[in-house]
Amino acid sequence: MTPHRVILSAAVPLYLSMVATMAGGLVMVSTLGRYATATLAAFALVGAVSTPASAAVAGATRGLMPFLAPVRDAPDAAVLILRDARWLAVSVGAAGAIAVTCVPAIARLGGVPGEVVGELGIYPFLAGLSVLVMALASGANSALIALGHNRQVLWSGLVSTVVIVALTAALVPWLGLAGAGAAQVLSACAGAAVSNICLCRVPLLKGYSLRPGRPRAKEILALARVGIPLAGTLLIKFAVLGVVAFTATRLGSGDGAVHSILTSLIGFIMVASIAVAQASVPVVARAADAPEARRAVRTALLIAVAGASAGAAVLVLSGDGMITMFTDDAAVADRVLALLPLMLLSAMADACQAVMGFGLTALKRSSASLVYFVILYGLLALAAFPVAAVAGLTGLWITLIVTNLLLTTAQGSGFLRYSAMVRSSAVP
Numbered sequence: 001m002t003p004h005r006v007i008l009s010a011a012v013p014l015y016l017s018m019v020a021t022m023a024g025g026l027v028m029v030s031t032l033g034r035y036a037t038a039t040l041a042a043f044a045l046v047g048a049v050s051t052p053a054s055a056a057v058a059g060a061t062r063g064l065m066p067f068l069a070p071v072r073d074a075p076d077a078a079v080l081i082l083r084d085a086r087w088l089a090v091s092v093g094a095a096g097a098i099a100v101t102c103v104p105a106i107a108r109l110g111g112v113p114g115e116v117v118g119e120l121g122i123y124p125f126l127a128g129l130s131v132l133v134m135a136l137a138s139g140a141n142s143a144l145i146a147l148g149h150n151r152q153v154l155w156s157g158l159v160s161t162v163v164i165v166a167l168t169a170a171l172v173p174w175l176g177l178a179g180a181g182a183a184q185v186l187s188a189c190a191g192a193a194v195s196n197i198c199l200c201r202v203p204l205l206k207g208y209s210l211r212p213g214r215p216r217a218k219e220i221l222a223l224a225r226v227g228i229p230l231a232g233t234l235l236i237k238f239a240v241l242g243v244v245a246f247t248a249t250r251l252g253s254g255d256g257a258v259h260s261i262l263t264s265l266i267g268f269i270m271v272a273s274i275a276v277a278q279a280s281v282p283v284v285a286r287a288a289d290a291p292e293a294r295r296a297v298r299t300a301l302l303i304a305v306a307g308a309s310a311g312a313a314v315l316v317l318s319g320d321g322m323i324t325m326f327t328d329d330a331a332v333a334d335r336v337l338a339l340l341p342l343m344l345l346s347a348m349a350d351a352c353q354a355v356m357g358f359g360l361t362a363l364k365r366s367s368a369s370l371v372y373f374v375i376l377y378g379l380l381a382l383a384a385f386p387v388a389a390v391a392g393l394t395g396l397w398i399t400l401i402v403t404n405l406l407l408t409t410a411q412g413s414g415f416l417r418y419s420a421m422v423r424s425s426a427v428p
Contacts, residue, residue: 003283003299010150010279011272011303017157018271024161024168024187028180031172039177042119045112046103050127052238053096054134056231060092061085061139062278063227066362068146069282072204078147079208082199084219085139086212088227093135097128119177126181130188137192140199146282152198160191229370230361236370240377244400247384248393255393258335261323262343262397265315266350272307273351276300277358284362293419297359301352308351312344335393342397349404356411363418372410376403 032040064085071077103124107117137160141153164187171179200210245263249256280300287293315322323333357369380403387395 089139
């Protein structure tokens with residue numbers, strides 16, 4: 001089977017699963033918004049920590065894919081890697097959960113209005129528990145992707161979405177934010193159960209126990225050396241994009257609203273690219289030589305750009321229709337339309353850097369991506385305020401485009417360098 005068919009057939013279930021998850025999140029936000037404004041503000045406050053924590057946990061568990069994909073025909077080796085990965089998932093999940101439960105203390109120190117803090121209740125603890133459970137689901141899903149069973153990941157996403165939509169509608173009007181937390185926990189449990197059941201039913205693993213067993217520190221550390229830098233890149237990206245959003249808000253409420261809408265729209269475009277980038281990891285990790293690895297990444301780049309282009313086409317053809325879902329302010333809508341070309345260019349560049357970053361992960365060189373992110377996104381954070389003062393919101397988005405293009409170039413150069421070592425002792 002050609003790389004195009006392999007990557008595309010693997011990416012479609014991942015894409016559908018991500019879309020389902022996004023739909024569940026939108027249902028929860030809209031339900032909380034109708035319940036009470038302060039409740040929605042409290043939800044957003046916790047989300048400011050839980051969203052990057054969840055992304056970092058997911059990134060850390062994806063680190064097992066380049067280890068597992070090359071041994072998908074060797075059950076003894078695969079089972080040992082899976083057991084080590086469960087220890088890593090529990091560890092990073094616990095760290096993320098602790099960070100989320102600290103939100104009330106952080107909010108009080110940060111001067112968040114008492115009305116919002118008072119709405120938190122037990123929700124931070126429930127949100128932290130959902131992050132921990134999600135880590136177990138994410139580890140199982142990453143294993144399914146690495147073993148070539150991407151369709152099972154879709155079932156986990158669909159079940160999780162159905163549960164959260166149903167429970168949100170049932171519990172939020174009754175319990176408010178606590179009901180939302182309960183819905184998140186039970187949804188995460190349902191998704192984790194389905195993904196782990198699917199993993200146990202993989203023919204390669206039949207007859208084997210996937211219980212963690214005794215931890216093997218050296219092997220777990222090897223997984224962490226790939227997974228933790230990948231999580232670090234996500235944390236850096238979230239943090240710096242938060243700085244950019246804060247900078248846009250300082251320009252005025254109108255600019256802040258425009259930037260928020262553009263950021264939401266870019267998420268709609270990027271979901272296909274992220275799915276393709278993840279699907280390419282096992283293909284690159286199993287490459288027999290440098291040309292095969294590079295061919296797989298070139299294929300992933302073409303499909304990712306095509307997916308991003310399709311999303312961009314939907315936005316352009318919809319005209320004002322998509323934008324009116326976010327605002328009824330004509331001035332804000334006009335600004336969004338004016339800046340839409342810059343947002344689309346940024347999305348294309350971001351799609352390319354994501355593919356190159358996952359390519360480095362497939363070569364177990366995610367630490368190189370972390371270095372590139374520290375340098376280039378660090379410069380973006382430093383440049384945000386002066387650029388906004390001189391060139392406004394337009395300048396900020398041009399700076400984002402330049403940063404993503406430089407990141408694509410840096411990671412592409414790194415991939416060419418490290419892929420040349422495939423099948424040599426330099427990359428075990």
